[in-house]
Amino acid sequence: GNSVTQMEGPVTLSEEAFLTINCTYTATGYPSLFWYVQYPGEGLQLLLKATKADDKGSNKGFEATYRKETTSFHLEKGSVQVSDSAVYFCALSETGKLIFGQGTTLQVKP
Amino acid sequence: KAGVTQTPRYLIKTRGQQVTLSCSPISGHRSVSWYQQTPGQGLQFLFEYFSETQRNKGNFPGRFSGRQFSNSRSEMNVSTLELGDSALYLCASSLVGPREKLFFGSGTQLSVL
Numbered sequence: 494g495n496s497v498t499q500m501e502g503p504v505t506l507s508e509e510a511f512l513t514i515n516c517t518y519t520a521t522g523y524p525s526l527f528w529y530v531q532y533p534g535e536g537l538q539l540l541l542k543a544t545k546a547d548d549k550g551s552n553k554g555f556e557a558t559y560r561k562e563t564t565s566f567h568l569e570k571g572s573v574q575v576s577d578s579a580v581y582f583c584a585l586s587e588t589g590k591l592i593f594g595q596g597t598t599l600q601v602k603p
Numbered sequence: 604k605a606g607v608t609q610t611p612r613y614l615i616k617t618r619g620q621q622v623t624l625s626c627s628p629i630s631g632h633r634s635v636s637w638y639q640q641t642p643g644q645g646l647q648f649l650f651e652y653f654s655e656t657q658r659n660k661g662n663f664p665g666r667f668s669g670r671q672f673s674n675s676r677s678e679m680n681v682s683t684l685e686l687g688d689s690a691l692y693l694c695a696s697s698l699v700g701p702r703e704k705l706f707f708g709s710g711t712q713l714s715v716l
Contacts, residue, residue: 525702536607536693536707582646586702589659590636593646 495520495587499594502580506573506601514568514597516557516583524585526550526559526566531580531596540568540581573601605629607708609694615714621682624711628675628696634658635677636701637669640691640710649692651701652677658700681713689715 500515518526525544529537541550546561555570566583578601583594608627616622628635637649648661652671669679675696681688691712695705 529705529707534709536695536709537705538707539704542704589651589701590648590661591646591701591705592648593638595645 495524495585495592497583497585497592497594499581499583499597501595501597503598503600506599508575508601508603509572510601512568512570512573512577512599514581514583514599516566516568516594518564518566518583518585520564520585520587524587526557527584527586527591528555528557528566528568529582529584529593531582533579537582573599575601575603577601607694607696607706609692609708609711611711612709613712613714615716616684617716618684618686620684621680622684622713623678623680624692624694624713626677626679626694626696626708628677628694629706632696632698632706633675634697634700635671635675636695636697636705637677637679638693638695639663640693641689646693649679653700684715686715689713 496519527542528540530540531537541552543550543559549558580596584591610625634653636651651659655671666682671677691710693710695707697703
């Protein structure tokens, strides 16, 4: 079946460091790909999405490119802030539902 | 525009009891999905409702059930609670379904003692 694999966390960075969170997927067909973020005590919020190969999703300085050849959708940000500390989930759409990765905790220190 | 509202925020139950969780979607959204979040299993899909009909169902036992009302509000019920049902239950709404942007509520934290 379809699945999503994310890099293990936690990831700890200093403010203004470059961020990469790896995400790879296994899927039949052409799913849409998503990054969701969860702040402490809250539900998930959509960060960005891409619906077809080579699409780049971007939002709030975060970017991810849908790479069909490597089945990847890595999340990047050039300069992280303390306020980016959260849990990040990669997900793909399957008929009627999203399949999520395990989540990667990001901690940004001042 | 009000967001997705889930009630109650916290719930403590004992094994064998049953529980009902409520979700009010964003106005105009007709699709409501439910997910279970645990540290060990992560986020797992329970079911999705659209216009009062269950369209999709995850791999959970029959103790987990849900319904959607004509105003799109949804409830999920868990009967004969087990310790392993302790989790954060998240509801998400969207206009037409999960391929579009999902708007999540803050969840109901269920503890089974």
